[in-house]
Amino acid sequence: MSGHTEILSLRSVGHSFGGFSVLKNVNFSVPHGSIVGLIGPNGSGKTTLFNVISGYIRHQHGLVAYDGHNMQAESIQARSSAGLVRTFQTPKVFEQMTVLENIMAGACKLTRSGVIEDIFSLPRSRADMRRIFELAEEACLKFGMEKLRHDLALRLPAGQRRVLEIARAVIGRPRLLMLDEPSSGLNTNEIASLRRWIEQLRAEGIAILLVSHDMELMTVADCVHVLYFGEIIASGGMDEIQKNTQVREVYLGA
Numbered sequence: 696m697s698g699h700t701e702i703l704s705l706r707s708v709g710h711s712f713g714g715f716s717v718l719k720n721v722n723f724s725v726p727h728g729s730i731v732g733l734i735g736p737n738g739s740g741k742t743t744l745f746n747v748i749s750g751y752i753r754h755q756h757g758l759v760a761y762d763g764h765n766m767q768a769e770s771i772q773a774r775s776s777a778g779l780v781r782t783f784q785t786p787k788v789f790e791q792m793t794v795l796e797n798i799m800a801g802a803c804k805l806t807r808s809g810v811i812e813d814i815f816s817l818p819r820s821r822a823d824m825r826r827i828f829e830l831a832e833e834a835c836l837k838f839g840m841e842k843l844r845h846d847l848a849l850r851l852p853a854g855q856r857r858v859l860e861i862a863r864a865v866i867g868r869p870r871l872l873m874l875d876e877p878s879s880g881l882n883t884n885e886i887a888s889l890r891r892w893i894e895q896l897r898a899e900g901i902a903i904l905l906v907s908h909d910m911e912l913m914t915v916a917d918c919v920h921v922l923y924f925g926e927i928i929a930s931g932g933m934d935e936i937q938k939n940t941q942v943r944e945v946y947l948g949a
């Protein structure tokens with residue numbers, strides 16, 4: 696355990712695409728073991744910020760510190776090995792692999808291109824593979840996918856693909872789990888399960904950075920930041936945010 700109170704710290708983070716400034720002076724932190732929310736209208740820069748933090752984009756300004764270390768020079772794989780794990784707004788599942796195999800892939804390192812290497816072609820000991828298999832079986836149970844575990848991922852409906860992606864992320868033992876719109880495409884019951892899992896993961900000591908348009912789900916967060924055209928315009932508990940006049944005007948449409 697490090698001496699830092701924050702697992703993630705963003706200081707004056709800025710990024711432009713072709714001269715168009717998408718992130719401007721973004722400052723916030725994720726304390727160890729906390730749930731931090733990020734909301735904002737479409738196009739406000741939430742996914743770009745996830746790409747910056749996880750290393751898919753080299754940002755131009757400011758500091759991204761993970762567990763007290765400047766991440767600027769670190770690759771996607773190095774960040775993921777250090778426990779900085781994210782999911783994607785559009786779930787990335789391996790359609791021709793089973794649910795169980797998809798989850799097992801989460802225990803293996805990502806390649807530079809972001810494509811996971813064929814887990815069965817890697818030289819691993821039988822004991823390693825057995826352990827990964829057991830962890831994947833556990834994850835299937837934990838996320839309610841035990842009946843689907845031998846089905847090909849291509850058969851899964853949208854909601855289950857999201858759950859599969861989260862299960863795969865969690866098997867990689869994250870210390871900071873970043874979820875990009877995990878509730879989109881989920882029905883009310885599935886969102887209720889998602890909320891329970893998020894709370895359970897936090898209880899296990901995993902810090903979570905959550906992006907969602909579901910305001911009810913966002914009440915799970917200890918603190919929520921509102922991103923608007925690349926700038927944080929408000930921060931606080933969801934009840935505070937919902938009362939904020941500027942936020943109501945620009946985002947909640949009230």
Ligand SMILES: Nc1ncnc2c1ncn2[C@@H]1O[C@H](COP(=O)(O)OP(=O)(O)O)[C@@H](O)[C@H]1O
Binds near residue numbers: 717735737738739742
């Ligand atoms: N790779 C890219 N190249 C150019 N513009 C991009 C790229 N990725 C995102 N953008 C632009 O950045 C802005 C923020 O997008 P995004 O981060 O996806 O927002 P959000 O996730 O909040 O909906 C949008 O205007 C989008 O068109």
Ligand SMILES: [Mg+2]
Binds near residue numbers: 741742743784
């Ligand atoms: Mg997005």
